[in-house]
Amino acid sequence: MSSHCQATKALTAAEVADYSRHLDSWEIAQQVDALVLKKSYHLNNFRVGTQFANQITELAESYQHHPEIRLRWGEVDVIWFTHSCNGLRPLDFKMAQKTDDLYCQLTQPQAPHSKEAL
Numbered sequence: 878m879s880s881h882c883q884a885t886k887a888l889t890a891a892e893v894a895d896y897s898r899h900l901d902s903w904e905i906a907q908q909v910d911a912l913v914l915k916k917s918y919h920l921n922n923f924r925v926g927t928q929f930a931n932q933i934t935e936l937a938e939s940y941q942h943h944p945e946i947r948l949r950w951g952e953v954d955v956i957w958f959t960h961s962c963n964g965l966r967p968l969d970f971k972m973a974q975k976t977d978d979l980y981c982q983l984t985q986p987q988a989p990h991s992k993e994a995l
C-alpha cells in the first residue's frame with residue numbers, strides 16, 4: 878500500500894451506493910478485486926468517438942486522474958477507478974459526471990437561444 882493510498886482509502890460499498898444515486902446510467906462493476914464505474918456511450922461514427930476519447934484525455938490530464946477507454950465504431954466504453962487505492966474515490970464520481978457533460982456537449986445540438994441561432 879502506498880502512502881497516498883493510506884491517506885485516501887477507497888469508499889465502502891455503502892458509500893459507493895450513496896454516491897452512485899447522483900449518476901445517470903453508470904454501472905458499478907467488479908473488475909478483478911476492485912469496484913469500478915463503467916459506462917458505454919454511443920457515437921455516430923469512429924471519428925466522433927475518437928474526438929470524445931481525446932476530450933476525455935484532456936479532462937484526465939487536467940485532473941491527473943486517468944480512466945480506461947475502449948474505442949470502437951459507434952461506441953466508447955469508459956471505466957473510472959483509483960489505481961492507487963484499487964477502488965472508488967469521490968473523484969471517480971466527479972470524473973464520471975464530467976464525462977457525461979462532455980458527451981452532452983459533443984452530441985447535443987446548440988441551445989436554441991445561443992448567439993449563432995439568432
Ligand SMILES: C[C@H](O)[C@H](O)[C@H]1CNC2=NC(N)=NC(=O)C2=N1
Nearest residue numbers: 941942943944958959960961962
Ligand atoms: C502521480 C499521479 O498523479 C498518479 O500516478 C495518478 C495518475 N492517474 C491516476 N488515475 C487513476 N485513475 N488513479 C490513480 O491512482 C492515478 N494516479
